[in-house]
Amino acid sequence: MNSDSESDFLRFANVQKSYDQKNLVVKDFNLNIPEGEFLTLLGPSGSGKTTVLMMMAGFESVTSGEILLKGESITRTAPYKRNIGMVFQNYALFPHMSIAENLAYPLKIRRIPKSEIKERVDRYLELIELQGFGGRPPGQLSGGQRQRVALARALIFQPSLVLMDEPLGALDKKLREQMQLEISRLHKKLGFTAIYVTHDQTEALTMSDRIAVFNNGVVQQCAAPEVLYEQPENAFVAEFIGENNFIFGVVKEIRSNVIEIEISTGEMVRARKVDDCQIGSICKVSVRPEKLFLISEGSQDGSSDNNVITGKLLLRQYVGDYIRYYFELPDEKEVVVKVLNDHTAPNIDRGQTARLLSKENDCFAFMAD
Amino acid sequence: MSDSSVNKANAVNNDADAMSAQGYALSKKEMGFARREIRRHKLLAFSLVVPLLLFLAFAFIAPIGSMLHQGFYNPVVNDLVPETLSTLKEWDGKAQPNDIVLNAMAKDLKRLALTRDSGKFSAEINRYLPGSSSVIKSSARKLKRAEDADLADNGAQLLLAANDAWSKPKIWRSIQQAGNIYTDRNYLTALDLERNQSGEIIVRESAQVYMKLYTKTLKLALIITLLCLLFGYPLAYYLANAPSKKANLLMILVMLPFWTSLLVRTTAWIALLQTNGVINTLLLSVGIISEPLELLYTEFSTIVAMTHILLPFMILPLYSVMKGVDPSYFRAAMSMGARPIGAFIQVYFPATLPGLSAGALLVFIISVGYYITPALVGGTDGQMISNIIAFHMQQSNNWSLAAALGSLLLVLILALYWTYDKFIGASNIKLG
Numbered sequence: 001m002n003s004d005s006e007s008d009f010l011r012f013a014n015v016q017k018s019y020d021q022k023n024l025v026v027k028d029f030n031l032n033i034p035e036g037e038f039l040t041l042l043g044p045s046g047s048g049k050t051t052v053l054m055m056m057a058g059f060e061s062v063t064s065g066e067i068l069l070k071g072e073s074i075t076r077t078a079p080y081k082r083n084i085g086m087v088f089q090n091y092a093l094f095p096h097m098s099i100a101e102n103l104a105y106p107l108k109i110r111r112i113p114k115s116e117i118k119e120r121v122d123r124y125l126e127l128i129e130l131q132g133f134g135g136r137p138p139g140q141l142s143g144g145q146r147q148r149v150a151l152a153r154a155l156i157f158q159p160s161l162v163l164m165d166e167p168l169g170a171l172d173k174k175l176r177e178q179m180q181l182e183i184s185r186l187h188k189k190l191g192f193t194a195i196y197v198t199h200d201q202t203e204a205l206t207m208s209d210r211i212a213v214f215n216n217g218v219v220q221q222c223a224a225p226e227v228l229y230e231q232p233e234n235a236f237v238a239e240f241i242g243e244n245n246f247i248f249g250v251v252k253e254i255r256s257n258v259i260e261i262e263i264s265t266g267e268m269v270r271a272r273k274v275d276d277c278q279i280g281s282i283c284k285v286s287v288r289p290e291k292l293f294l295i296s297e298g299s300q301d302g303s304s305d306n307n308v309i310t311g312k313l314l315l316r317q318y319v320g321d322y323i324r325y326y327f328e329l330p331d332e333k334e335v336v337v338k339v340l341n342d343h344t345a346p347n348i349d350r351g352q353t354a355r356l357l358s359k360e361n362d363c364f365a366f367m368a369d
Numbered sequence: 370m371s372d373s374s375v376n377k378a379n380a381v382n383n384d385a386d387a388m389s390a391q392g393y394a395l396s397k398k399e400m401g402f403a404r405r406e407i408r409r410h411k412l413l414a415f416s417l418v419v420p421l422l423l424f425l426a427f428a429f430i431a432p433i434g435s436m437l438h439q440g441f442y443n444p445v446v447n448d449l450v451p452e453t454l455s456t457l458k459e460w461d462g463k464a465q466p467n468d469i470v471l472n473a474m475a476k477d478l479k480r481l482a483l484t485r486d487s488g489k490f491s492a493e494i495n496r497y498l499p500g501s502s503s504v505i506k507s508s509a510r511k512l513k514r515a516e517d518a519d520l521a522d523n524g525a526q527l528l529l530a531a532n533d534a535w536s537k538p539k540i541w542r543s544i545q546q547a548g549n550i551y552t553d554r555n556y557l558t559a560l561d562l563e564r565n566q567s568g569e570i571i572v573r574e575s576a577q578v579y580m581k582l583y584t585k586t587l588k589l590a591l592i593i594t595l596l597c598l599l600f601g602y603p604l605a606y607y608l609a610n611a612p613s614k615k616a617n618l619l620m621i622l623v624m625l626p627f628w629t630s631l632l633v634r635t636t637a638w639i640a641l642l643q644t645n646g647v648i649n650t651l652l653l654s655v656g657i658i659s660e661p662l663e664l665l666y667t668e669f670s671t672i673v674a675m676t677h678i679l680l681p682f683m684i685l686p687l688y689s690v691m692k693g694v695d696p697s698y699f700r701a702a703m704s705m706g707a708r709p710i711g712a713f714i715q716v717y718f719p720a721t722l723p724g725l726s727a728g729a730l731l732v733f734i735i736s737v738g739y740y741i742t743p744a745l746v747g748g749t750d751g752q753m754i755s756n757i758i759a760f761h762m763q764q765s766n767n768w769s770l771a772a773a774l775g776s777l778l779l780v781l782i783l784a785l786y787w788t789y790d791k792f793i794g795a796s797n798i799k800l801g
């Protein structure tokens with residue numbers, strides 16, 4: 001989120017949207033997107049992702065603020081003049097046109113010569129590996145094939161920006177993974193800028209250059225997937241992205257960027273300070289299940305900079321490639337630990353206590369709400 | 370190595386395919402069970418449609434069949450003069466028939482005169498030979514007074530004495546023609562054709578009413594369909610895109626005509642259109658016209674009233690199809706650079722074609738056969754083919770001609786449907 005935005009390709013500046021003049025569905029949306037980036041909007045249902053996309057495409061008016069494309073405001077430009085490709089969740093392939101006609105449609109509107117249209121349609125059919133399907137109506141394609149055609153149709157007129165609203169939502173898991181790769185491949189090859197909307201975190205994490213996490217109409221954090229996962233900027237992101245444990249305690253000590261809390265077991269836990277907490281206030285510390293290490297009771301391990309939490313095993317769940325352990329703390333909160341199934345996974349019985357180790361750098365302290 | 374494993378996987382797949390394609394072979398006993406199972410399903414399915422089939426056979430197929438039959442079937446003359454006709458079979462058709470025929474005719478005529486059926490007979494023959502009516506009637510009158518014994522002996526002489534026309538073959542040919550139980554005359558009449566004396570089919574010179582009426586019916590139906598389309602399309606579009614509360618209310622208004630008696634609606638148009646009706650009074654009082662317009666009992670009033678009555682048949686299929694047209698089509702087209710009008714014409718309109726053709730076909734076919742509204746508000750100008758069919762059934766009592774006209778109407782509609790199916794495709798029709 002750099003502020004020297006003149007060079008930015010696409011910029012949202014203080015964009016707000018209200019459908020009913022009462023509630024803001026999008027509040028103060030700010031985002032800069034460099035050319036060629038694959039940016040994903042990720043957020044819970046109803047958080048305003050589609051609304052942002054629709055404002056971008058021009059199908060919804062902007063209540064206040066500006067959208068700038070290459071430094072020029074397109075806030076009030078008609079949708080058909082924006083030259084933005086769009087992929088819809090339900091494909092929106094025209095049922096009365098064949099695949100080739102669907103692909104040719106944006107080119108025909110641009111009055112591109114017939115021979116070139118044909119050449120380009122063939123090239124894009126090849127690109128999405130559907131050569132020979134041009135004559136078929138969309139109804140005769142599978143879901144994945146239709147989605148590829150929809151993608152090609154949004155790309156064929158070479159827009160500099162492509163919007164995709166949950167394009168893979170209707171596909172099953174395997175096909176979705178295949179299509180994720182396909183979209184990434186096309187993005188690398190053609191170099192367009194993409195704004196992608198999804199519910200699916202894994203999809204967002206694997207495909208994006210950056211992810212903007214959306215909640216209540218505000219961008220909570222916009223960063224590369226690793227940063228988002230490893231260094232959440234607030235409790236919502238920590239909870240929304242991936243799986244996380246929250247351990248509650250009372251703040252005992254605050255150093256420049258480290259907070260020390262006393263949890264219900266009486267143990268002290270040190271964590272990186274994210275929110276400003278007061279000494280004596282209740283605070284929650286997030287730590288990922290795979291960043292906790294299990295040591296059975298008795299064995300002495302862990303250097304002094306490791307946090308140690310003692311918990312009682314509630315349940316051991318065999319998942320296959322890993323094993324999940326559910327521990328209970330005295331305040332009846334659960335802590336989950338994920339251990340890779342590589343013969344080192346310890347055998348602990350239900351009711352037994354164990355020590356959970358975590359690094360200070362993997363723990364983040366947030367204000368408890 | 371990886372190749373071989375792939376092959377193996379393929380082989381396994383093929384096996385699985387083969388298995389599912391052929392199924393496991395059944396033993397004889399199992400096959401018997403399976404067959405019984407299928408038979409039971411079929412029986413159940415059939416018993417479910419039996420009531421409908423019976424009803425259709427009774428209320429639809431039989432009447433239509435009898436109508437088609439009635440158009441060809443004309444036993445009147447055969448019933449009136451059976452003996453004459455049976456003796457006429459040997460006649461060579463050239464000169465005066467022999468005495469046996471003349472005798473039989475004389476006897477038949479006397480019987481007809483006594484039972485007062487001679488008028489009916491003469492009317493039938495007159496259709497084939499204009500002017501023969503008086504010949505037959507006068508002869509019958511004279512023969513009525515003859516003694517039975519006298520008739521048996523020299524009926525031929527008496528007949529010839531009654532009228533000279535009996536010596537010419539013309540009238541006998543007409544009787545022979547009229548005596549045919551099966552005749553194409555009604556269909557020829559319905560097509561404004563006739564047979565001349567030598568039996569060739571020619572265009573009828575007098576009163577070419579029916580073809581004109583068919584053309585006019587088609588023309589009116591076409592105009593009504595186009596008007597329904599013109600009014601119905603935007604309304605259906607609005608309904609399909611309005612907020613559901615508003616749309617529901619408007620939908621009730623659209624359906625309202627269905628819940629009101631047809632007669633009431635048509636009468637309402639009479640009240641509106643008549644010489645001192647609402648419209649004329651209004652226009653007069655505003656001063657746009659100085660004397661009342663002739664609105665009622667015209668082609669215009671038929672078109673207006675029928676458009677109003679048939680509008681729901683256009684709106685409903687259009688609405689249900691438009692409701693199913695994804696709004697994202699429109700957006701997709703615009704995102705690709707289409708202007709709203711272009712997107713409408715290229716994307717939205719084609720997507721609504723199934724509903725449009727269903728509605729248009731429905732309105733067109735219904736209006737081609739429409740009766741009550743033209744009968745009430747059409748006057749002489751606004752009559753359609755069904756009105757003339759009704760006329761022949763109720764007033765001129767020519768059921769055979771009515772049947773022929775009705776059958777031709779049916780053929781016409783089937784032909785239109787066939788044309789439609791050929792060029793647009795009946796599978797394109799969508800009612801919901």
Ligand SMILES: Nc1ncnc2c1ncn2[C@@H]1O[C@H](COP(=O)(O)OP(=O)(O)OP(=O)(O)O)[C@@H](O)[C@H]1O
Binds near residue numbers: 020025199
């Ligand atoms: N046309 C509209 N009129 C009124 N309110 C709307 C309209 N479209 C969306 N909303 C409201 O705006 C909010 C945001 O909706 P939006 O569709 O942008 O969410 P989203 O993040 O795309 O959700 P999802 O992930 O379920 O698609 C929701 O509360 C929704 O009810």
Ligand SMILES: [Mg+2]
Binds near residue numbers: 051165
């Ligand atoms: Mg959405």
